[in-house]
Amino acid sequence: xxxxxxxxxxxxxxxxxxxxxxxxxxxxxxxxxxxxxxxxxxxxxxxxxxxxxxxxxxxxxxxxxxxxxxxxxxxxxxxxxxxxxxxxxxxxxxxxxxxxxxxxxxxxxxxxxxxxxxxxxxxxxxxxxxxxxxxxxxxxxxxxxxxxxxx
Numbered sequence: 001x002x003x004x005x006x007x008x009x010x011x012x013x014x015x016x017x018x019x020x021x022x023x024x025x026x027x028x029x030x031x032x033x034x035x036x037x038x039x040x041x042x043x044x045x046x047x048x049x050x051x052x053x054x055x056x057x058x059x060x061x062x063x064x065x066x067x068x069x070x071x072x073x074x075x076x077x078x079x080x081x082x083x084x085x086x087x088x089x090x091x092x093x094x095x096x097x098x099x100x101x102x103x104x105x106x107x108x109x110x111x112x113x114x115x116x117x118x119x120x121x122x123x124x125x126x127x128x129x130x131x132x133x134x135x136x137x138x139x140x141x142x143x144x145x146x147x148x149x150x151x
Contacts, residue, residue, distance in 0.1 A: 003062030032075040
């Protein structure tokens with residue numbers, strides 16, 4: 001669910017937390033927390049240019065606010081690229097689980113790589129090129145990786 005929409009007259013964090021409480025009371029098993037809307041380039045759910053750990057987990061502050069009020073397991077999505085950040089988010093209690101999309105499109109074996117001890121950051125460049133083929137009905141794949149392999 002969205003933590004906030006980041007647009008004028010959109011969903012705000014306080015309302016989202018209230019919805020989270022209602023879902024908790026209704027018996028929901030977990031909440032995957034995201035944010036933003038697709039029409040916003042700056043604060044979209046799929047931000048571009050995640051080149052440093054500081055830019056990762058971009059809904060982390062919203063997750064911390066959720067954690068204070070909602071007790072169901074929390075899954076954090078949005079810009080998770082490195083093992084270190086994922087581990088820190090879990091260790092500090094900000095979220096119970098980490099979710100990823102684009103890194104697993106680029107590197108489907110990422111979790112197994114991390115399990116084997118290779119903790120290098122995902123190869124995903126966060127360029128959003130992977131969504132083009134999906135919108136065209138061609139499936140989803142890392143366009144950038146395909147171009148790199150063709151060179």
